Amino acid sequence: MHKYELLVLNILKKHSSITFSELEKKSGLGKDELLWSIENLSNLSLLDLTYKKNNSITLSQEGMSYSKSMLPEDEIINTLQSGKEIKASQLLLDKERIGMQWCIKKGLIIIKNGILSLTKKGEEYSVPSAESIFLSTLHKKSNSTESFSSKELSYISEFSSRKLIEVKDKNIIDIIKISKKGAEAIIEESENSIDQIDRELIVSKSWESKKFKKYDVSIPVQQQILSMRHPLRLLLNDVKNTFSRLGFTEISGPIIEPSFWVFDSLFVPQDHPAREAQDTFHLSNPSKLPINDKEHLKSIMKSHTDSWKIKWSQEEAESAVLRTQMTSVSVHYIREFMKKYLSGEEVALPQKLFTVGRVFRNENLDYKHLTDFYQCDGIIIGKNLTMANLFDTLTNFYKSFGVKIRFKPAYFPFVEPGAEIFAQIGENGNWLEIGGSGIIRREVTGISRRKINVLAWGLGIERMLLINNDGIKSVVEPYNSGLSWLRTRKLR
Amino acid sequence: MPNITINREYLLKLIGKKIEEKNLEEIIYKLGFEVERSDLNELTVEITSNRPDLFSAVGLARAIRNFQHINKTFNYSLHKKNLSSALTISVDKTAEKSGLFISGFVIKNILLTDVSLADIFNFSEKLSDTLGRMRKKMSIGIHNLDVIDKDIVFILSEDEKFIPLRDNSQRLYSDVVDNTEKGKLYRTALPKSGLYPILKDSKGTLALVPIINSERTKVTPSTKNLFIEVTGTSSDLVEKITNILATTFIDIGGDIFGIDVKYTKKTKRYPDFDTNNILIPLLQIELELGIEIGFNNIISLANKAGYEAALLGKKIRFKVPSYRADIINEQDIIEDICIAYGYDYISPIPVPSILPGALSKNHELFEGLSYAMVGAGFTESMSTYLTNEQRNFLMMNLDIPQKTDFIKLKDAKSSNLSIARTWLIPSILNVISISKHDKMPQKVFELDMVFKIYDNKPIESYHLAGICTNSVSNFNDIKSIVESILSVSGFSFSIKETSHKSFIDGRCAAIIIDGIELGIMGELHPIVLSNFGIEEPSIGFEIELL
Structure with a gap:
């Protein structure tokens, strides 16, 4: 509480009811300071105020200029009384002409042959007149009409009709009382209460004999700048932790690959449109990458030639690309697994693996399209794995995010049967495609599905972010927003 | 799709x-x-x-x-009245040598309407654009049978004149290729020899393959008899599409007749509706789908999926419909059974786990570092991995390396993408450059991947970088941040003065971890800041993690 406010409260404590002018006298505060204090205290409901109506007088610009010297008629009379001659035609200024008009009106002069001459009344007129003197007091004085004499009131009505002053009705503070809350506050605000707590207070225990001043909890304060994790990173961690909890082990693999691992080993025919530069980023440096697994290369070449009946080119398979799907990481592990399995090495089944990372599409970057975005791929390698197993795994995964899903038949070259995953947006909302899944073809694993089969899926992460976080409106936002966005993301 | x-x-x-x-x-x-x-x-x-x-x-x-089990259709065959060839196409050596194939069939007594004809035309366009790879691999022509001879030649020809479809004057093939919409659209599908693949009979050109037919053989809804030809560079695809079209015309209600295609050494009769039978044990289907079907229901499910099927002991014999171009083996049929059964009716069955799950080895370190950065007041940003030389080098006051040791993209659709980023600081400066009106200090970090080429091999590594933009920030501040972060990470490190054009000389140091120079820090050079439109002093660091 400010010291002026405290002073006012203390006076009021002694005088349960007091007028403004009494308070002004007793406090010794200026009028503005007193008004400020009363207003603050009243806003906090510490005071009860009663108001009264009063006329307030304000000088107009014209009135203000006369109040500093005298009324214009006084100036003319003053000149005439000093013996100077005035011709009406000489009076050109507004002020002089107004003065002349009022001299005539008040019967102080008459005009003969264009020359002003004093009447008897004019000769007796004393300058400055009582009106002029009164006007100059209006300039200084505070202005309650109550305190004026009847003569002065008649001047006021004249000035008002001459538009030298404006008389307005106004509510002014009349009686000031301390409220119950104010009486309580003053106890807390005694000299002895604590504002900023400090070490000295704590160590000396001197707070024990004092009161803590209260803070007004409703007062707005400046917001703290938060340092935040990125919402997409938080979701990626959620996804990883969820798969880990469901018994999956995280794997990773390269982004920059020969087409072989992104397409050929996933049974995508070499003339498939998805492989073209239209959709896939090919590289000019390096333009080619070697396929080190020669044995695998041969078997892939054979299955392509047999099934797709088109010439298979190793050169095309070596063309360097940025991976377009995380399944390229999975297929490396499937291959490594198969090498072990076929060599008779003991392998524990089922193996549950997942990988999260960026994939790339040659898009025109705009508010809707990204060139790189996240995908989460998962595989289960085992015996007699079924579509029912696939549906169970994915349903459980999405359930932990509160997302309801549905499966729709779909086509991907490397799975059969294939299923697209659709998530429902809100209760009874639209269905949004959020991923693909299926049982990997034996052309990819290189073994009969009666011996080993592999369930696989690829899930879009950015779309999950849109479903999961109301504050995020487009998939592009997480990648191209400034600090105001990054610092204020909702956690869900 | x-x-x-x-x-x-x-x-x-x-x-x-x-x-x-x-x-x-x-x-x-x-x-x-x-x-x-x-x-x-x-x-x-x-x-x-x-x-x-x-x-x-x-x-x-x-x-x-x-x-829906309404009026099921499984088998297709040629019209019984006439099993001999309705028409012969001779494939000239020129066409045969350049690897072109042709097939087709004849349809008689068909009743077409505007709607059914439009459907057919859209169909053939769609097939040639997609499977036909914009007519490079396969293309389709539909002609009025009544105006053509029974002997047709498929030949590579010199430039000659004919009246193209919807035209009224004789035009050279070259003129059609160079100066018509269709010509420009499909010219890349023409053979490189400079000759034109032509179908012709004694009256002249039927079609400039795969660009446009002749006006003469134009088909209208009142046409009763049709000749359909399919050409292309893949005999497999040409034959499959022929069957798809033939079965479609049979469904519309035409009588279908075969044709002969004569190559130098062999003659083939089209369409060939003979199809594969594939045997699958019922148990295998049930095991892969995780459902019980039973011998009583499997035939009905097969029919629902469009297959004629029969029980053969414990196996099911599926007859692949002649219009199915996509059936490679049993796996494709199992999917069709799954669809017929209904994905919605498959009850989920859990897969047991034999091992507890695990996150990658890096996860813990990366998360620890990230939270340490947040604790130091830095907000995390994530940026696209793709950028351009301008931002990655030039705006950082660096020259583009003579020896291209970075990943370059080919034919990116976005003109501002040309390389994969080699470091993180430019990405973070970009975030700060779009945060002009946000409160100071602006502290941003990123922990993510960057790309280089070393010894002709692409190297994908993880970096950690942070920038602090503030009216009062100097070298000692960034040193303090880096040393604190590295200390809690358990790295043994030292700091050595260095110079780097992105930083102010004398206010820049190398970060040495385990004896290897793995990082840089300092006060960013005013030139760099101006390039990014940043007006406040900025300090930054970047460390290679692994």
């Missing part, structure tokens, strides 16, 4: 039974396709690329009929 637009009334007429709007969409969804748009007259359906037989109202209606 191709979108096909079909006439609703025509589709329903082909199905032969009234189906409610909502039911129709649901059936299409259950078949594995999506209705993208639908109004009173038309519906647009997205069909997956493996089912070219469904790129027409006729094919889609057939699939829906089978799925």
Whole structure:
């Protein structure tokens, strides 16, 4: 509480009811300071105020200029009384002409042959007149009409009709009382209460004999700048932790690959449109990458030639690309697994693996399209794995995010049967495609599905972010927003 | 995936039974396709690329009929009255040598309407654009049979004149290729020899393959007899498409007749409706889908999926319909059974785990570092991995390296993408440059991947970098941050003065971890800041993690 406010409260404590002018006298505060204090205290409901109506007088610009010297008629009379001659035609200024008009009106002069001459009344007129003197007091004085004499009131009505002053009705503070809350506050605000707590207070225990001043909890304060994790990173961690909890082990693999691992080993025919530069980023440096697994290369070449009946080119398979799907990481592990399995090495089944990372599409970057975005791929390698197993795994995964899903038949070259995953947006909302899944073809694993089969899926992460976080409106936002966005993301 | 637009009334007429709007969409969804748009007259359906037989109202209606057990259709055969060839195409050596194939068939007594003809034309366009790879691999021609001879030649020809479809004057092939819309669109499908693949009979050119037919053989709704030819560079695809088209015309109600195609050493009769039988044990189907079907139900499910099927002991014999171009082996049929059974009716069954799950080894370190950075007041940003030389080098006051040791993209659609980033600081400066009106200090970090080439091998590594932009920030501040972060990370490190053009000389240091220079820190050079439009002093660091 400010010291002026405290002073006012203390006076009021002694005088349960007091007028403004009494308070002004007793406090010794200026009028503005007193008004400020009363207003603050009243806003906090510490005071009860009663108001009264009063006329307030304000000088107009014209009135203000006369109040500093005298009324214009006084100036003319003053000149005439000093013996100077005035011709009406000489009076050109507004002020002089107004003065002349009022001299005539008040019967102080008459005009003969264009020359002003004093009447008897004019000769007796004393300058400055009582009106002029009164006007100059209006300039200084505070202005309650109550305190004026009847003569002065008649001047006021004249000035008002001459538009030298404006008389307005106004509510002014009349009686000031301390409220119950104010009486309580003053106890807390005694000299002895604590504002900023400090070490000295704590160590000396001197707070024990004092009161803590209260803070007004409703007062707005400046917001703290938060340092935040990125919402997409938080979701990626959620996804990883969820798969880990469901018994999956995280794997990773390269982004920059020969087409072989992104397409050929996933049974995508070499003339498939998805492989073209239209959709896939090919590289000019390096333009080619070697396929080190020669044995695998041969078997892939054979299955392509047999099934797709088109010439298979190793050169095309070596063309360097940025991976377009995380399944390229999975297929490396499937291959490594198969090498072990076929060599008779003991392998524990089922193996549950997942990988999260960026994939790339040659898009025109705009508010809707990204060139790189996240995908989460998962595989289960085992015996007699079924579509029912696939549906169970994915349903459980999405359930932990509160997302309801549905499966729709779909086509991907490397799975059969294939299923697209659709998530429902809100209760009874639209269905949004959020991923693909299926049982990997034996052309990819290189073994009969009666011996080993592999369930696989690829899930879009950015779309999950849109479903999961109301504050995020487009998939592009997480990648191209400034600090105001990054610092204020909702956690869900 | 191709979108096909079909006439609703025509589709329903082909199905032969009234189906409610909502039911129709649901059936299409259950078949594995999506209705993208639908109004009173038309519906647009997205069909997956493996089912070219469904790129027409006729094919889609057939699939829906089978799925709903309405007037099922499995087998197709040539018209019984005339099993001899209706027409002969001789493939000239020039065409044969350049690896071109042709097949086709003849349809007689067909009743076409504007709607059914439009459906056929859209169908053949869609097939040539998608499976035909914009007519490079395969293309289709439909002609009025009544105006052509029974002997046709498929030949590579010199430039000659003919009247192209919807034209009124004789034009040279070269003129059509260079100066018509279709010519410009499909010219890349022409052989490189400079000769023109032509179908002709004694009266002249039938078609400039694969660009345009002749005006002479134009088909209208009143045409009763048709000759359909399929050409291309893949005999397999040409034959498959021939069957898809032939079965479609049979469904519309035409009488179908075969044709002979004569190559130098062999003659082939088309269409060839002989198809594979595939045997699958019922148990295998049930095991892969995780459902019980039973011998009593499997035949009906097979029919629903469009297969004629029979029990053969414990196995099921599936006859692959002649219009199915996508069936490679038993796996494809198992999917069809799954679709016929209904994905919605498969009850989930859990897979047991034998091992607890685990996150990658890096995860803990990366998360620890990230939270330490947040604790130091830094907000995390994530940026695209792709950038350009301008931002990665030039704006950082660096020259583009002479020896290109970074990943370069080929033909990026976005003109501002040309390389994969080699470091993180430019990405973070970009974030700060778009945060002009945000409160100071602006502290941003990123922990993510960067790319380089070393010894001709692409290297993908993880970096950690942070920038602090503030009116009062100097070298000691960044040193303090880096040392604190590295200390808690358990790295043993030292700091050595260095110079780097992105930083102010004398206010820049190398970070040495385990004896290897793995990082840089300092006060960013005013030139760099100006390039990014940043007006406040900024300090930063970047460390290679692994």
